[in-house]
Amino acid sequence: MSEQTVINDMISIERIGDIALICIDNPPVNATGQAVRQGLLTAITDLNAAAQVRAIAIYAAGRTFVAGADIKEFGKPFVDPSLPDVLDAIEASALPVISVLHGTALGGGFELALATHARVGIKGLRIGLPEVNLGLLPGAGGTQRLPRLAGVAFTLDMALSGKMVPGADALAAGAIDQLVEGAPRDVALSAAQQVLDGALKTRPTGSLNVVADAALLEQTADKLRMTQPHLYSPHKIVEAVGAATLPLSQGLQIERQAFMDCMNTPQRAGLIHAFFGERATSNIPEAKGDARPLDRIGVIGGGTMGSGIATACLLAGLPVQMIEVAQDGLDRGMATVARNLEGAVKRGKMTEAARDAALSSLSGSLQMQDLSDVDLVIEAAFESMDVKRQIFTQLDQVCKEGAILASNTSYLNIDEIAACTNRPQDVLGLHFFSPAHVMRLLEIVQGADTAPDVLATGFLLAKRLKKVGVLAQVCDGFVGNRILAFFSKAVGYMVLDGASPAQVDQALEGFGMAMGLHKVFDLAGLDIDWAERKRQAAGRDSSERYSGLHLDRICEQGWFGRKTGKGLYLYDGKHPTPNPDALRIIDDVRAELGIEPKEFTAEEIVDRYLTAMIIEATRVVADGTAKRPVDVDMAYLFGYGFPRFRGGPLHEADQIGASALVERIEGYAKEDPHFWQVPPLLREMASTGKTFADLNH
Numbered sequence: 001m002s003e004q005t006v007i008n009d010m011i012s013i014e015r016i017g018d019i020a021l022i023c024i025d026n027p028p029v030n031a032t033g034q035a036v037r038q039g040l041l042t043a044i045t046d047l048n049a050a051a052q053v054r055a056i057a058i059y060a061a062g063r064t065f066v067a068g069a070d071i072k073e074f075g076k077p078f079v080d081p082s083l084p085d086v087l088d089a090i091e092a093s094a095l096p097v098i099s100v101l102h103g104t105a106l107g108g109g110f111e112l113a114l115a116t117h118a119r120v121g122i123k124g125l126r127i128g129l130p131e132v133n134l135g136l137l138p139g140a141g142g143t144q145r146l147p148r149l150a151g152v153a154f155t156l157d158m159a160l161s162g163k164m165v166p167g168a169d170a171l172a173a174g175a176i177d178q179l180v181e182g183a184p185r186d187v188a189l190s191a192a193q194q195v196l197d198g199a200l201k202t203r204p205t206g207s208l209n210v211v212a213d214a215a216l217l218e219q220t221a222d223k224l225r226m227t228q229p230h231l232y233s234p235h236k237i238v239e240a241v242g243a244a245t246l247p248l249s250q251g252l253q254i255e256r257q258a259f260m261d262c263m264n265t266p267q268r269a270g271l272i273h274a275f276f277g278e279r280a281t282s283n284i285p286e287a288k289g290d291a292r293p294l295d296r297i298g299v300i301g302g303g304t305m306g307s308g309i310a311t312a313c314l315l316a317g318l319p320v321q322m323i324e325v326a327q328d329g330l331d332r333g334m335a336t337v338a339r340n341l342e343g344a345v346k347r348g349k350m351t352e353a354a355r356d357a358a359l360s361s362l363s364g365s366l367q368m369q370d371l372s373d374v375d376l377v378i379e380a381a382f383e384s385m386d387v388k389r390q391i392f393t394q395l396d397q398v399c400k401e402g403a404i405l406a407s408n409t410s411y412l413n414i415d416e417i418a419a420c421t422n423r424p425q426d427v428l429g430l431h432f433f434s435p436a437h438v439m440r441l442l443e444i445v446q447g448a449d450t451a452p453d454v455l456a457t458g459f460l461l462a463k464r465l466k467k468v469g470v471l472a473q474v475c476d477g478f479v480g481n482r483i484l485a486f487f488s489k490a491v492g493y494m495v496l497d498g499a500s501p502a503q504v505d506q507a508l509e510g511f512g513m514a515m516g517l518h519k520v521f522d523l524a525g526l527d528i529d530w531a532e533r534k535r536q537a538a539g540r541d542s543s544e545r546y547s548g549l550h551l552d553r554i555c556e557q558g559w560f561g562r563k564t565g566k567g568l569y570l571y572d573g574k575h576p577t578p579n580p581d582a583l584r585i586i587d588d589v590r591a592e593l594g595i596e597p598k599e600f601t602a603e604e605i606v607d608r609y610l611t612a613m614i615i616e617a618t619r620v621v622a623d624g625t626a627k628r629p630v631d632v633d634m635a636y637l638f639g640y641g642f643p644r645f646r647g648g649p650l651h652e653a654d655q656i657g658a659s660a661l662v663e664r665i666e667g668y669a670k671e672d673p674h675f676w677q678v679p680p681l682l683r684e685m686a687s688t689g690k691t692f693a694d695l696n697h
């Protein structure tokens, strides 16, 4: 006989004899929002006051135990009770309380388990302290209680990496007490019975002592100062874990203060924007429709992009047919894929058996005819409209009905490509970023006639490849490269006016960019943009100042960057060093143009770079090339190395404020009114007070 008590919509109690089972039911991930916190507190208090209860077990309904605090509540006014207070009450419970964990026990969810008197995991469980990914630290006792159970080293590793640890490892480390099979409610009942029988020992975690490890803490702090100078919360995590040797109440106070410090940083807001943004890009009707089958992929081109795309598909278990025009190109492409997969094995991303299986599902051919049975072809051939026209005309003839024809073009017009076929509804752009098996951005470019199920299949592919699909409309460069082309001009002007490429790169890396822009140019190959500049030369607005003269002159020497050993940098040592010959060319170009070089501070470099980025990003949103500001932000985080802790260019724009940006642009416009123009949308935002975040809804 059992008796049910509903505490609120999310918390209920089931009484079976002298055992009470508390069930948390807050889909989708049982986050500890206010109602869950209040419900748990009430349940624990009531049960301690109730007659005949001798043991309490907490479990969760649905696909997972508690995945942490409700992130949506962060940044809003706080409503009591706090999670630490609820967990203190659980730990202080006179009745033994155990937790039964299934799925993922993360952040505040795992901390809830740490505050109970014993933890039983269900096979398949993974535990984690992912707060660091959100700019936070485990703020509900995790930095204090986990060291008491599993040691300082284990805690630091979990809290600083944010990784998920398999149940078996959690058991071995002492973070959980048992790992069993069964349904959460049944395991909860039998575990509570074991407590009553004395077979499962219980004790408050806070009663245990921590083995101090000052050397490890110091070493970790030193390493973080070198490797993560931009981030705030990792340093605070070390500080908080260091306090675990103090009495629990003192340690908890230090942890709480550190948590609040992190909560008040813009990094926390940026990282949480990134968390939701990553999910938002595919949370649109275009991504949700019925998709077409996606069982076999064709890739045209065995160059860096083609092989990278083929690798990405194989890593996701999708068989690939690669097509090249000549045997040596095909051999190179197949060898690159094999090398990429080998790299995945070395990095522990796949087993040798999985690699062998992937390689056996790759075939190569020189015949377009061999694409007759694929569901999707991704063309990654030379970036020329003539080449694309030829390919798509042939694809139209050989591909089966309903097959999707995609181009990986980074700039060219998808509608023009689609017009070479009799099935423009089956054509779209799938723009990958190099290296395509590593970079997570996939721009999904909608042509004028692209059918809804073709677009939905683009998003399905992104999901299968574990990429972030961002919808883009047709224009020169789509979302990402169009913005890149614009701010690259601002950077070109700064170099012509006196900044050195290395100085610009240093400033941008100081801002948090993964790599300075000139290093990116050298990596991509200076010849790529050179070809693009030549393509655009005829249509260039003669009243616009030309920003690429120094780069053209460097390319004329045959210096294309990393692949030729020389570009804006030299690549003859371990690290790139500024190329003195390129600097001389830049000096000559300045002299030729009659420019008197001036000094730029790092702050000014970043301001101009970022402002130019925001100007074009605003236009991209205003004309609908990107659906929403958040799509631009995610494109930049996942494709262009924009620092995740800044959330993205338009999230950053909100931090600066539209009025301040307008003022800044008007200041720059005094020297170049053609380039520095305030986008009408930004001006409107400055007058209405609307933010880019408002435009996301």
Ligand code: CAA
Pocket: 028, 029, 031, 067, 068, 069, 070, 071, 072, 083, 104, 106, 107, 108, 109, 111, 130, 131, 134, 136, 137, 138, 139, 140, 276, 279, 283
């Ligand atoms: N709060 C609010 N919403 C959350 C959430 C959370 N902690 N975790 C996930 N969600 C939402 C997602 O936004 C998503 O919503 P939509 O369906 O509307 O897009 C939905 O739950 C499902 O999430 P996923 O799509 O990510 O589902 P998944 O199965 O791929 O992954 C997961 C599940 C592993 C739990 C993953 O969602 C995840 O990693 N969540 C974040 C966990 C986390 O960071 N917890 C720590 C929070 S901070 C904390 O706890 C501080 C503290 O110490 C007090």
